[in-house]
Amino acid sequence: MENGEPVIVVEKLNKSFGPNHVLKDFSMEVNSGENLVILGKSGSGKSVLIKCIIKLIDGDSGNINVLGQNIDDLEQDKLDELRAKVGFLFQSNALYDSMTVRENLEFPLRRHWSKEERADKAEAAVIEALEDVGLSHTINMMPAELSGGMRKRIALARTLILRPKVILYDEPTTGLDPITGREISQLMLDVQKKYNATSIVISHDLNCIKMISNRIIMLIDGKNYVSGTFESLHLNTDPKVKEFFD
Amino acid sequence: MDIFKIESPFLKEAGEISRFTSRFFKEASKPNQEWEVFLNQCFWVGYKTLTLVGITAFIIGLVLTIQSRPTLLEFGAESLLPAMVSVSLVREISPVIVALICAGKIGSGMGAELGSMRVTEQIDAMEVSGTNPFKYLVVTRVWATTLMVPVLSSVGNAVSLYGGYLGVNIRGHVSWNLYWFQVFDALSFGDVLPSLIKTFFFGFAIGIVGCYKGYNSQKGTEGVGRSATTAVIVASLLVFILDLIAVQVTDLLGLT
Structure with a gap:
């Protein structure tokens, strides 16, 4: 467009x-x-x-x-x-608190990418989205371990992972x-x-x-x-x- | 008076649960189920409740045996103790106690977990990401409780009967072989099968009520607490109602 x-x-x-x-x-x-x-x-x-x-x-x-x-x-x-x-960043961040940052970011991919695509490209997509928000070191952390600002960034990274328009x-x-x-x-x-x-x-x-x-x-x-x-x-x-x- | 304008909270709630249940069957019959999440839930519902069920069933079996002995002694029927205890435990006490424990632990857990996900917009986030949250969260949990409560109940039966064996031997002496011979001699097909079948219904009711209360949680953290509490209350009540129905049906079928 x-x-x-x-x-x-x-x-x-x-x-x-x-x-x-x-x-x-x-x-x-x-x-x-x-x-x-x-x-x-x-x-x-x-x-x-x-x-x-x-x-x-x-x-x-x-x-x-x-x-x-x-x-x-x-x-x-x-x-x-x-x-x-269409990405949506929720006011409460809405991070899945029982999943790690990596799993949170991979979650939207499970519906929109095939198993093969996920196996090949998910890791790189997660890392890129985390680099976009400057938090690649948090990949294996749980949301509860992050500050409010970090959670907002992770939520934004999750929103970005499907490259919304x-x-x-x-x-x-x-x-x-x-x-x-x-x-x-x-x-x-x-x-x-x-x-x-x-x-x-x-x-x-x-x-x-x-x-x-x-x-x-x-x-x-x-x-x-x-x-x-x-x-x-x-x-x-x-x-x-x-x-x-x- | 227009009957359709009666607004009873009880009827409204009953209607909502019925709608939720029919949605469960609709979603459960669709392809592409979340098998990995289902297995994970089976682990949480089954394995993580096993210790609690085991300890409780053991104590119930032991206590029932110890407390029944004096009465049977009075009638000179002490030798009937293993038979009496086994029938009581397998037919009624063990399945109901296990179901009540599951209602308390699993029902409240599901109510609180899904309630918390609802008020923190995690369920909305799932929907936005294209995942069907009902299928992912509710269908998997309800199937897990439906299948795991009978397994837990069977384990509970076995452990409570072992508790009964120890109870019999505190004041008297019955050999291991004789005890189990008397137990299996007293139990019939009509004791075990209805008892097992009703636990599937108990599991289903616990799962549906826990998920319904959590999934429709409102009003922030207060609502989450309320969801967890009411899930336990309603699920426990349903266990007793289903037990009553099961007894009547068993009686009608001549399996008593």
Whole structure:
């Protein structure tokens, strides 16, 4: 896909949890090569939105098109194939705590690579992904032996191992100290450059947002309230937008 | 009153477990099962519970024999001790005790493990990576408990009968050969087979309940604790209910 072409198109997405109407006719487009940040209050539906994009949660109505495919039309096998092209970095890292770092990284390969491919190439792929995040020495360690920042990097390495075209980041710097947060943000930028991946980032961390975003969408009252660059939104005088930047 | 609008938590839970069970059969009948994970689970469920089952069964066999002796002595029927103890242990006590131990150890373990995986988004991560988490986590565990609880129960039977042998010989003297001759003479096909068959159901119930509670865990760490606890309670209760049904069916079939 050429840079600038839409890779994710969300049209009039609605999602409710009981009486709580989280997403109301939410629409957006994400272009190839873009680093899009979704900004909004806690509970505003940002994580729900990216979970709908990867179909971890079903929307109530609306259309989601990812890499040219409508996710609601896909059979499970096709959906799994699509998911190999879309990486997801969970807020909690979601590392399998009963497996070593190596096993964590090899896990996504078991579904998408044949036994022969895994025997030939898995080791090299794991080492490359770990080198990308600067943690190749942790290959035989358990997640419990790693610090919070290291776990985030390992989770990112696991996301990268299938060379996704799109990466969804759910609050990647939450819970990290400012220095580690900056390191993770820089790592995200490096990854984006190396793999030419498109990113959607959910974040409240203004330093991270300023560093990585090409464009920001503000999710307010379940809608795509306003979008623009960090600088343009920073100067926006709308009180609902201003309160995020003050 | 519209019957379909009755919202009973019990009925809702029963409905959810039924749906979960039917999904188990649907996923279990698909090709490409996770055999390696299944064998690993068999190891954890079987081998890692063996010591606990062995010790408990041994003590139960020993204690039952010691406590039954005075009553039989009163009626001058001390010689019937091996026969009485073996029938009690094999038909009822050993399978139920082993199932309750498994409900406590395995049911709570599965509830806590899957619950923790759910709240830390590990199950979601599996799904995102293209692995069917239900097949990988639930189907393998339920098959493992279904097959391993009968094995553990059989081991429990053997060990408890050995405990019975020692119990008989604390106050009296019965030779090794005579004891086992009396045990096998008292036991019939109708004692052993229904007792073995019901343990498959016990294992299945323990696996399904443990996995259901863990897989649907909510509300963070508090929810994980609750999943583990309720898994034990519901699985233990189901063991007794299934035992009651098994006794009725055995009775109807004339195997008593």
